[in-house]
Amino acid sequence: MAQQSTHPPVPMDAEPRAAVAARLAPKLAELIRFRTVSRRERRLEDREQFTLHAQALARLFPHIAAAVEREPIGITGQLWLWRGAASNRPVVLMAHQDVVPVEEEAAWLHQPFAGTIADGRVWGRGALDDKGDLVCILEAADLLAATGFVPGQDVYFFFGDNEETAGDTAIATAALLQSRGVAPWLVLDEGGAVTTGAFPLVKAPVGVIGVSEKGLIDVVLQAHDAGGHASAPPSFGAVQRIARAITRLRRAPFPASLSEVTVEMIDRLAATAPAGARGPIGLLGRGGRATAWIVSRIGAEPAALVRTTVAATELAGSDGSNVLARRAAVTLNIRIAAGESVNCTLRRIKRIIRDGKITIDVLSASEPSPVSPHDCDQFRLLEACLATSHPAAVPVPYIMLAATDSRRFTGISENVYRFAPLGMDNSERAGIHGTNESVLVSELGNAVAFYTRLIRSL
Numbered sequence: 001m002a003q004q005s006t007h008p009p010v011p012m013d014a015e016p017r018a019a020v021a022a023r024l025a026p027k028l029a030e031l032i033r034f035r036t037v038s039r040r041e042r043r044l045e046d047r048e049q050f051t052l053h054a055q056a057l058a059r060l061f062p063h064i065a066a067a068v069e070r071e072p073i074g075i076t077g078q079l080w081l082w083r084g085a086a087s088n089r090p091v092v093l094m095a096h097q098d099v100v101p102v103e104e105e106a107a108w109l110h111q112p113f114a115g116t117i118a119d120g121r122v123w124g125r126g127a128l129d130d131k132g133d134l135v136c137i138l139e140a141a142d143l144l145a146a147t148g149f150v151p152g153q154d155v156y157f158f159f160g161d162n163e164e165t166a167g168d169t170a171i172a173t174a175a176l177l178q179s180r181g182v183a184p185w186l187v188l189d190e191g192g193a194v195t196t197g198a199f200p201l202v203k204a205p206v207g208v209i210g211v212s213e214k215g216l217i218d219v220v221l222q223a224h225d226a227g228g229h230a231s232a233p234p235s236f237g238a239v240q241r242i243a244r245a246i247t248r249l250r251r252a253p254f255p256a257s258l259s260e261v262t263v264e265m266i267d268r269l270a271a272t273a274p275a276g277a278r279g280p281i282g283l284l285g286r287g288g289r290a291t292a293w294i295v296s297r298i299g300a301e302p303a304a305l306v307r308t309t310v311a312a313t314e315l316a317g318s319d320g321s322n323v324l325a326r327r328a329a330v331t332l333n334i335r336i337a338a339g340e341s342v343n344c345t346l347r348r349i350k351r352i353i354r355d356g357k358i359t360i361d362v363l364s365a366s367e368p369s370p371v372s373p374h375d376c377d378q379f380r381l382l383e384a385c386l387a388t389s390h391p392a393a394v395p396v397p398y399i400m401l402a403a404t405d406s407r408r409f410t411g412i413s414e415n416v417y418r419f420a421p422l423g424m425d426n427s428e429r430a431g432i433h434g435t436n437e438s439v440l441v442s443e444l445g446n447a448v449a450f451y452t453r454l455i456r457s458l
Contacts, residue, residue, distance in 0.1 A: 010173035017445030020139065025122050025441045027060045027116030028135045032124035038098035038162045042075065050076040050161055053097055057159065061138040063145040068157070072216060073176065074169030074261045078159040082141065084151040084458065086148035089185035092156045092177075092413075093451070094405060095134035095420075096163035096190070096430030099126040100433050107435050109397065121438040129432045130190045132439045133420040133447065134159060140451035144450035152458040153185070163405045166216065166364055170405035174412055184413040186378045188454075191407035191418020192398060194390045194446075199427045200298060202269050207386045207393040209379070210400035210418030211261055213407055214308075215368040217345060220329055220361045221245055223354070227318075237318050246312050246330060252352045254345075256292035259338045261371060262305055265396040272394045304401045308337045308345060329362075338399055340370045368415070369407045371399075378415040382458055389421050391449035421450035 035051040039045050054076045058065035076097070084090075096261045102443040110116035110123040117123075122132070137157065144151075156177070160169045168247035199206060223245075225238035258266075296303040303309070314331035318324060336345050344367045345387055351358060354371070373379065374397040383395045400418045400426045410416050431437035 005364065010443070011329070015143070017449060018442065019445075020143075020182065020448050021441045021443075021445030023134055024139050024444045025117050027139070028122050028127065028132055028439075028444065029117055029124070030060065031056060031131045031135065032115035032122070032126050033113055035113050036098050036126070036161070037101050038164045038167065038287075042162070042167075047075070050097070050386040054078055054159075054161075057134075057138065060277045061142040062133075064138060064141040067145040073158075073173050074167075074283065076161045077173065078170040079159070079173055080159075082145075082151060082155040082157070084153040084155060085250040085368045086152060087154045088180055089458075090154040090156060092158060092184045092187040092409065093137050093454075094158045094160070094189040095137055096130045096160040096235070096405060097160050098130070098164050098250075099131070100164050103308075104435070105438050109436050112437070117441070120441055122441060122444075123436070125437055127431075127437050127439040128420075128422065128424065130163070130435070131142065132422055132444065133190050136421070136444055136447035137451050138450045138456050139444075140455060143448070144455060149456075151455055155455065155458065156184070160405045166366070166403060170408040173306055174408045178412045182268075182412065185415065186381070186407065187406055187409045187413045189415040189416070189418050190420045191400045191402075191404055191406070193420050194386075194393050194423040195425070195429065197424070198301065198429070199269055202273050202394075204272060204421060205393040206269065207383075207388060207390060207395045207419070207421075208265075208398045209374075209382055209386075209395060210404075211337055211374050211379075211397045212369045212371040213400035213403055213418060214304075214338065215340070215342060215345075215366055216403045217332075217334040217336065217365045218363040219332050219346070219349070220363060221332065221333065222327060222329045222359045223355075223357060224327050225325065230318075230322040230324055233324060240323045241355060241358060242328040242330050242354060245331060245355060245358055248352050249310050249312075249332075249349070249453075250352070253296075253335070254310075254340075254348065255289070256296040256303070256306040257289060257337070257339070258292045258295070258306055261338070261374070261397050261399050262295075264374065265398050268394060268396045301401070303318075304335065305399065306337070308340055309335045309401075310349070331333055335401060335403075336368050338371065340368065342367055366403065368393070368406060370414075372410075372415050376415065378417070381454065382417060382419060384457070385450045385453045386421065388453045389446045390423060391421065421447045425453070 114124040191210035223238040223241040316329040
């Protein structure tokens with residue numbers, strides 16, 4: 001474990017969690033009211049909202065803001081350094097300020113940018129992804145800083161401003177730290193959570209700690225045609241060509257396989273599952289393509305754990321209901337499984353489509369992240385912090401399905417993990433990038449306890 005701070009210890013729960021959560025909820029609600037929606041074209045963002053949000057962090061958490069060295073990075077990204085008693089094993093704690101757009105505000109129970117506190121929850125875009133995690137990190141640090149606490153090691157706080165668009169603020173931050181000779185002992189970003197109902201036959205909450213994440217490719221498939229009046233349609237135009245490509249991709253999924261991380265995750269779940277469920281879950285941990293195929297049939301999330309996935313997201317065609325499309329296109333969001341690569345994935349996509357008249361344009365691409373160890377002091381520290389915040393939760397390593405800013409830090413640290421210590425069930429997880437995103441107020445107190453222990457343990 002890391003060296004202990006020389007500062008006299010303070011109780012882990014100097015204040016009841018409920019009181020901490022009740023005080024923190026209005027701070028989260030205020031941050032939600034800033035419409036920090038990130039866009040691929042940054043000129044389309046509301047820059048004033050981003051600036052006000054970044055300024056609010058220092059105002060809402062004054063003790064830690066006064067204790068750190070702050071510097072802007074990118075446009076409104078924030079890098080804070082809390083100098084510790086030593087600097088040989090620095091830690092990076094990350095969260096992002098930006099959020100995804102809301103497609104239909106009228107469908108929400110509470111307006112997505114109102115920051116409503118109701119029914120024991122804080123409602124709004126970013127409540128879980130990722131402003132809820134951000135405020136818990138800062139509240140834990142603020143409470144400690146208010147006592148004059150000095151961490152045992154340097155702690156860097158990085159709050160990016162374009163994570164949702166796979167932007168370059170995190171890239172710039174990792175490069176800056178590398179240029180300064182900073183090699184983090186631990187990097188912790190969003191990713192996994194304390195889930196319930198995510199794994200069939202498992203009744204206990206599960207703390208899924210991401211030790212890697214899938215690669216990511218955004219590509220556009222395009223087909224062109226002569227166009228013309230819709231009263232005389234061709235037998236096979238640009239729209240039909242794109243539709244056939246989508247159908248072929250759906251009918252030919254990538255092969256399923258179980259990584260070592262997924263096998264370890266299954267083994268841990270089996271060991272703690274109810275007696276009647278241990279056998280069936282344990283069988284899945286044996287590995288092999290047949291077992292991987294079974295996992296892929298359980299549901300969308302288990303399937304994503306064992307194979308590269310392809311999702312058709314944005315469609316484009318004609319501008320008029322009676323006009324044939326001169327150009328039809330679809331954007332594919334591809335998540336690459338561990339052990340595969342960008343190039344081999346693109347080659348397979350081309351083989352499946354089997355259409356030389358469709359062009360494939362890559363918008364962005366990143367390889368699967370290296371796998372961080374889960375038998376090490378860093379992972380054991382996260383397990384200990386989870387035992388403090390959520391004693392009933394089973395900690396398991398897993399390959400994260402989505403992409404985070406943390407993948408930019410794998411070049412400067414071998415111990416990069418993805419975990420936000422907030423409890424959520426399936427319906428709550430569905431609100432991430434969806435409708436009615438919210439977080440239980442009580443979970444804010446639990447997450448503060450997690451980060452308090454983490455910082456005090458350095």
